[in-house]
Amino acid sequence: MxxxxxxxxxxxxxxxxxxxxxxxxxxxxxxxxxxxxxxxxxxxxxxxxxxxxxxxxxxxxxxxxxxxxxxxxxxPEYGQPAAKPAGVTLTLCVDDVDFWWNRASKAEGMEIVMPLEKMFWGDRYGQLRDPFGFEWAIVGK
Known part of the structure; x- marks a missing residue:
């Protein structure tokens, strides 16, 4: 720059x-x-x-x-119109899943899509949707 x-x-x-x-x-x-x-x-x-x-x-x-x-x-004037997010999940792989989940899930406007649970592969995993329509997964021990 x-x-x-x-x-x-x-x-x-x-x-x-x-x-x-x-x-x-x-x-x-x-x-x-x-x-x-x-x-x-x-x-x-x-x-x-x-x-x-x-x-x-x-x-x-x-x-x-x-x-x-x-x-x-x-x-939009440059070919970048607003579009609803679809088909993508942003994933946070973290060490302290409870800390990250608790902070994120309590943010105003955040919606729980899938509760935080122990998954078959051994990690704990949950999904949230932010007020802008993006889905976020939080995964960790």
């Missing part, structure tokens, strides 16, 4: 992507979603592009549980 880049990096961070596969979510109200993920999952915003005159964000980068999640608002 050049010194004239409008991307804003959080103090003390590089804003570098983390993880082998990175989710890039398109969500109406990306800033609102980032605040929700901070509350539900301990997300930390590490980089973002300033909002446009319509209050939309074209780039917002979070760290959640050591990995990257990126997002933007829809931009």
């Amino acid at each position: 050049s010194e004239t880049s409008p991307i804003q990096i959080a103090p003390g961070e590089t804003g570098e992507p983390r993880g082998g596969v990175i989710s890039y979510l398109m969500v109406e109200g990306a800033r609102k979603a980032a605040a929700f993920y901070e509350n539900a999952f301990g997300a930390k915003e590490v980089a973002s592009y300033p909002e446009d005159e319509q209050g939309r964000t074209m780039y917002l980068h979070l760290y959640i549980n050591g990995g990257s999640v990126m997002m933007s608002d829809p931009y």
Whole structure:
């Protein structure tokens, strides 16, 4: 990035992507979603592009549980219309499943899709749906 880049990096961070596969979510109200993920999952915003005159964000980068999640608002004028999330579950593999489940499931607007239970493969697993329509699985011991 050049010194004239409008991307804003959080103090003390590089804003570098983390993880082998990175989710890039398109969500109406990306800033609102980032605040929700901070509350539900301990997300930390590490980089973002300033909002446009319509209050939309074209780039917002979070760290959640050591990995990257990126997002933007829809931009229909550039072929990126709003769409209901479907066919994807974001999975958090964690050491302390009770801590992560309790924090996330108590976040206002979070819906339990599948209660946290011991699964046949030995881990505990549950699914939640956030107020933006994304499904999240939490799995661990």
